[in-house]
Amino acid sequence: xxxxxxxxxxxxxxxxxxxxxxxxxxxxxxxxxxxxxxxxxxxxxxxxxxxxxxxxxxxxxxxxxxxxxxxxxxxxxxxxxxxxxxxxxxxxxxxxxxxxxxxxxxxxxxxxxxxxxxxxxxxxxxxxxxxxxxxxxxxxxxxxxxxxxxxxxxxxxxxxxxxxxxxxxxxxxxxxxxxxxxxxxxxxxxxxxxxxxxxxxxxxxxxxxxxxxxxxxxxxxxxxxxxxxxxxxxxxxxxxxxxxxxxxxxxxxxxxxxxxxxxxxxxxxxxxxxxxxxxxxxxxxxxxxxxxxxxxxxxxxxxxxxxxxxxxxxxxxxxxxxxxx
Amino acid sequence: xxxxxxxxxxxxxxxxxxxxxxxxxxxxxxxxxxxxxxxxxxxxxxxxxxxxxxxxxxxxxxxxxxxxxxxxxxxxxxxxxxxxxxxxxxxxxxxxxxxxxxxxxxxxxxxxxxxxxxxxxxxxxxxxxxxxxxxxxxxxxxxxxxxxxxxxxxxxxxxxxxxxxxxxxxxxxxxxxxxxxxxxxxxxxxxxxxxxxxxxxxxxxxxxxxxxx
Numbered sequence: 291x292x293x294x295x296x297x298x299x300x301x302x303x304x305x306x307x308x309x310x311x312x313x314x315x316x317x318x319x320x321x322x323x324x325x326x327x328x329x330x331x332x333x334x335x336x337x338x339x340x341x342x343x344x345x346x347x348x349x350x351x352x353x354x355x356x357x358x359x360x361x362x363x364x365x366x367x368x369x370x371x372x373x374x375x376x377x378x379x380x381x382x383x384x385x386x387x388x389x390x391x392x393x394x395x396x397x398x399x400x401x402x403x404x405x406x407x408x409x410x411x412x413x414x415x416x417x418x419x420x421x422x423x424x425x426x427x428x429x430x431x432x433x434x435x436x437x438x439x440x441x442x443x444x445x446x447x448x449x450x451x452x453x454x455x456x457x458x459x460x461x462x463x464x465x466x467x468x469x470x471x472x473x474x475x476x477x478x479x480x481x482x483x484x485x486x487x488x489x490x491x492x493x494x495x496x497x498x499x500x501x502x503x504x505x506x507x508x509x510x511x512x513x514x515x516x517x518x519x520x521x522x523x524x525x526x527x528x529x530x531x532x533x534x535x536x537x538x539x540x541x542x543x544x545x546x547x548x549x550x551x552x553x554x555x556x557x558x559x560x561x562x563x564x565x566x567x568x569x570x571x572x573x574x575x576x577x578x579x580x581x582x583x584x585x586x587x588x589x590x591x592x593x594x595x596x597x598x599x600x601x602x603x604x605x606x607x608x609x610x611x612x613x614x615x
Numbered sequence: 616x617x618x619x620x621x622x623x624x625x626x627x628x629x630x631x632x633x634x635x636x637x638x639x640x641x642x643x644x645x646x647x648x649x650x651x652x653x654x655x656x657x658x659x660x661x662x663x664x665x666x667x668x669x670x671x672x673x674x675x676x677x678x679x680x681x682x683x684x685x686x687x688x689x690x691x692x693x694x695x696x697x698x699x700x701x702x703x704x705x706x707x708x709x710x711x712x713x714x715x716x717x718x719x720x721x722x723x724x725x726x727x728x729x730x731x732x733x734x735x736x737x738x739x740x741x742x743x744x745x746x747x748x749x750x751x752x753x754x755x756x757x758x759x760x761x762x763x764x765x766x767x768x769x770x771x772x773x774x775x776x777x778x779x780x781x782x783x784x785x786x787x788x789x790x791x792x793x794x795x796x797x798x799x800x801x802x803x804x805x806x807x808x809x810x811x812x813x814x815x816x817x818x819x820x821x822x823x824x825x826x827x828x
Contacts, residue, residue, distance in 0.1 A: 339732055365734030376729030380747050380822030390733050423824030439733075449732075 291317050292338060292447070292479065297347035299333055299503075307333040309503040310347070315496070317446075320473050320480040322490040325500035326526070331483045334500065335449050338481060339368045351447070366394055369440030369448035369478075373455055375432045377424035383435055384420040390443030401442075408438040411472060430461030437469070441476070450482045454489070466493050487527055491515075499523050516540070538604055539569035543585060543595070549603045550593025556581025564592060571595065622793035629782060630797055636696075636777035637805070640768045644700050645761055648707030653753070656715025657741070666716055673709040681706065681767045685774050699768070699776035706767055707760040714756025718749030750820045758813035765806045769798075 292315040299308040307330040315321045323331045336342040337349050340361050349356050356364060369390075377386050384405065385392075391401040406416040412434045424432055433453060440448050454462045470493050473480060484490055490497055491511045499506040499514070499522075506526075507519035515532050518524040524532070533541060544564035558581040560574055565587075574580050575597050582596040623630065659666040679687070684702050692698040722745050730740045772780030782798030785791070 336732075341728070341732055362734045362736055365732060367734075370729065370732035372725055372729050372732065374723075374725040376723075376725040378726060378730075378744055379824045381824065389735075393734055393739070425824055443733075 291315065291352060292481070293350045293353070294334070294337075295348045295350065297334075297337065297344045297349060299330070299337070299342065300345045306503055308344075311503070311505055312347075313498060313505055313508060315479065315481060315498075317479050318477045319495040320469075320482060320493055321496040321498065322482045322484060322494035323498045323500060324484055324487065324490045324526075325506075327485060328502075329500040330503040331485075331500050332451055335451060335481055335483050338447065338449055339365050339370060366390055366443060367445055367447070369443065369445040371433075371436045371440045371448070371450040371453045373452040375424075375429070375436050375456070377432055377435060377439070379424050381423075382420065383414075383422050383424065383427070386424065387420075387435060387438045387442050389439060390445075394443055404444070405438065405442055408441050411475070412438055412468065414438070428461075429457050430465065433457060433461075433465060434468075437465075437472075441478075445478070447479045447481070450480060452484055453482070455484070455486065462489075469493060487531060491527075491531065499526065501526075539567060539572065541568050542566070543568055543571055544587065546595065546600070546603045547592070549599040550585060550595055551599060552593055554582060554584075554594055555596055558582070559584050559594075561586060563587070568600070572600065575600065619793040619796060622791070623797050626782075626794065626797065629785075630779075630801070633777060633779045633781045633798065634801055636781075637765070637768055637771075637779045637802070640696065640699055640703060640771055640776060640778055641761070641764045641805075644703030644764050644768070645707055645757070647700070648704045648760060648764075649711055649757060651704070652708045652711035652756075653715055656712045656753075657719065659712075660716050660719035660745075663720070670709075670713055670716065673705075673712055676705045677709045681770055682773070685770055689774055694775040696771070696776040698774045699771035699778075702774075703764050703768060703771075707764050710759040710763065711753070711756040714752045714759075715749065718752025718756075719745050721752070722748045747822055748825075750822070751817055751825075754813065754817040754820045758810065758817060761809050761813055762806050765802065765809060769802055 294311050294313050297308055297311045298306065300306050311330075311334065323334055325331045333342050337344055338351070338356070340356055351359075378389075381389075384402075387405045387409070388401045391404060396404075405420075409416040409419065414431060414434055419427070419431070419435075424435065427435065433456075436453065440450070454465050457465065466489060469480075473493075482493065491514075494511055496508070497511060497514055498508045499519075501522055507514060507523045509517075514523060514527060515536060518527060518532070529545075533545070542564065543562065543566055546568065547564075558579055560580045560582075561584045562571060562574065564585050571583055574583060582594050584594055585592050655669065659669050676684075681702070684705065685698070688698045688702055692701065726744060726748075727740060730744050735743070768778050769780040769783065771778040772784050779798045779802045783795050783802075784798075786794030786796070786798060
């Protein structure tokens with residue numbers, strides 16, 4: 291477990307990148323740190339391998355402060371994948387991938403075995419690629435090597451700083467899927483920084499939402515979608531994504547405002563607040579004593595809705611039309 | 616033409632001695648120049664706030680006309696090969712220093728951060744990453760310095776340090792065009808052949824993986 295205890299980071303120019311942040315990153319899970327640019331997410335991550343040092347507060351790995359650990363030894367025990375890949379262009383793939391094992395003084399045999407194993411897992415044929423140079427590979431292949439390099443020293447923790455953001459959409463999707471599968475096999479503690487919410491929702495076990503150096507919410511993708519802590523989180527995830535991930539019944543009636551009718555159809559009217567779930571509206575309309583619902587927002591009448599209009603709304607949502615926003 | 620060949624034959628002792636003096640001056644100056652400029656370049660690449668003043672000072676030396684620099688040194692150092700060597704070293708510094716600095720500072724910062732993040736020490740980063748990647752630049756600087764030094768060493772004759780300048784000067788004084796040529800031609804050939812040789816070395820120094828760029 292990685293624990294941040296009241297961590298503040300102030301840079302020389304006075305900007306506060308992190309403000310009194312306390313949080314835990316669970317062992318063996320893929321934790322995504324997400325937030326808009328400049329929110330301090332990369333700073334937060336770099337504190338784990340001591341590339342950034344807290345101005346105050348402490349970072350602990352398994353309850354041991356990283357201040358008490360040798361910097362170089364600490365970094366060698368933590369895998370690190372960076373955004374712009376950062377492979378060494380003058381070294382072969384074999385040498386790049388074997389960097390940390392070499393630094394740690396592993397035997398050549400053990401190193402080779404480990405690298406080949408990881409290359410196979412990430413879908414790079416060792417025979418083909420080991421003797422090539424990074425610039426002879428595509429971006430996606432290079433970042434696969436970046437992942438192999440990070441895992442080669444058999445770290446318990448792997449830090450990934452927007453590792454897929456520079457890749458084309460197809461490679462990015464592929465690598466996200468592969469990372470997910472890989473994580474299920476190896477069960478490392480992965481800390482993954484991104485600004486891409488789709489990526490976060492897709493791969494994360496655990497998400498930390500940051501804004502302006504403060505934690506806005508932590509939880510699973512499910513928690514974020516169903517219980518966004520505040521408007522910032524809701525907007526950052528995006529109503530669209532929330533809807534896509536949520537079943538129709540869990541949406542608010544107010545989201546169907548374009549299907550409201552102004553004329554009353556039928557006799558039996560029941561009132562309902564527009565902040566209720568669609569599910570509740572359906573349940574009411576199923577009852578024989580209800581023909582139509584009168585919808586109120588803040589005590590003010592806004593329109594009627596009946597089974598036909600609900601059905602239309604469902605159909606429209608199914609084909610993906612989003613006329614409500 | 617026959618004059619020229621005769622001159623070479625009759626003055627072969629002088630020309631040979633001057634030739635070796637010339638090579639001696641150029642290479643001792645270069646070796647010392649590299650020994651000073653290379654570590655200094657690494658140092659200012661580490662502490663960049665000193666880079667501009669240090670490079671600035673060497674650049675000022677560079678702008679002093681070479682003959683004037685020899686002139687300045689004579690009252691201080693007297694005449695002899697040491698005076699010539701100091702002047703040549705001063706000229707060799709700037710290209711090597713500047714290229715070492717540029718080479719080291721132009722290494723992609725993300726590559727260095729990757730190295731740091733994976734637990735490489737500063738020395739390991741310098742030896743295994745920065746230096747190999749900066750080597751083509753450094754070699755280019757040494758090449759420039761070599762050509763420069765071989766050329767300027769011709770002036771060493773004025774401080775009594777010998778070299779092929781001696782031959783040229785004697786030829787000029789005695790209106791002996793053949794003798795002038797017998798001194799000038801080897802200097803030109805030396806400069807050109809070292810330039811070509813070092814160009815080849817520079818190419819060899821480019822890390823294999825970088826050539827696909």
